[in-house]
Amino acid sequence: MKKVISIDIGGTFIKYGLVNEAGTVLCKDKRATVKSGAEDFVNELCEIVNLYNDHSDVLGVSISMPGFINNRAGIPIACSHLRFIENYKLQDELASRTNLEVRVENDANCVALAEKFSGNATECEDFICVTIGTGIGGGIYLNNKLIRGKQFKGGEFCYMMTKDKEGHQILSQNSSITALIDMYKEYKKLDKTVEVLGDEIFKEAETDENVENIIHEWYGNIARMIFNLSSILNPEKILIGGGVSAREDLIYQLENALKEIPWWHFVECKLEKCKHENDAGLIGAAYNFINP
Structure with missing residues (x-):
């Protein structure tokens, strides 16, 4: 069964793990959210993705994060807890660095999607x-x-x-x-x-x-x-x-x-x-x- 690298970004912690197509969280962990700037922030996300490099059945990377999110372009328009990432082409940049397909969505929308999926x-x-x-x-x-x-x-x-x-x-x-x-x-x-x-x-x-x-x-x-x-x-x-x-x-x-x-x-x-x-x-x- 195929898997997605899921990353849930919060103002304090970044939670991450592998989720399969049935909605089962296979493994998970968390680390402090990097707030020193966009470059360090994206580097941290790349490090997280690299933790799962040995999984050949990974479909891509999907991110849940707070704020107004242009989900089509994967750009945070407004993010009060992470101002430095506003209007940053997060989806394109992370896809370029990891060679994986990337999607970005608002965190509360992801809660609704989770409840629709298997809640x-x-x-x-x-x-x-x-x-x-x-x-x-x-x-x-x-x-x-x-x-x-x-x-x-x-x-x-x-x-x-x-x-x-x-x-x-x-x-x-x-x-x-x-x-x-x-x-x-x-x-x-x-x-x-x-x-x-x-x-x-x-x-x-x-x-x-x-x-x-x-x-x-x-x-x-x-x-x-x-x-x-x-x-x-x-x-x-x-x-x-x-x-x-x-x-x-x-x-x-x-x-x-x-x-x-x-x-x-x-x-x-x-x-x-x-x-x-x-x-x-x-x-x-x-x-x-x-x-x-």
Whole structure:
């Protein structure tokens, strides 16, 4: 069975491995993301590809990465965590250096592709993936097709405005894990430089009613996003991925928050977690290569 070298690039780590045509991750590893410039960054990717030189059955290289990605040309148009790679002809350069076919796609789109490939949306023609972590990402699948948009910005839910607070406020400012941490720091009157982990907040909520209320408000923000997406696109499912999906009570909490919206029953859809969790980028990238 043929294999794809899958590379999932994040702001902190690069995850990589071999994925076969059935969507099985055969091996994987990770290393710190190089941020010293485009040349060093591409050299690092070449080193990763060279790890699999002895595999004669490799079809090519497929990359999942954050930002607005021109998937046709393989060019990152905007990438907030990796500014140095913006407008760089990544696909062409890596293909030239490795003599392999290369494809590049947005990371949240890859999550949607992974769920369609072998996850919780294999039988769905219309579904949405929402990734909730440091920021908010999204992938839209309609009429059995991934929606990328005219300027490759489809599914950028982070820019959705869900409420107005001291001027305009977008979704990433009130519904991401970063937003939850900021809300907690504001309540605790902590300096913005103080490190706080999301898990610590959920733990403290068990004994502090005010922290519990902060989390309830945060879930409400996410619920409004889900409501808006469901009312506009009428999907069969909305799948939740990203770091927050590790919480066992996630779907229960979101469903309760949605029930507080009086019109939810008019536009209601099924809510589930994404299946592939940390392997979603690798699997989705492989699927993007196999089914362009």
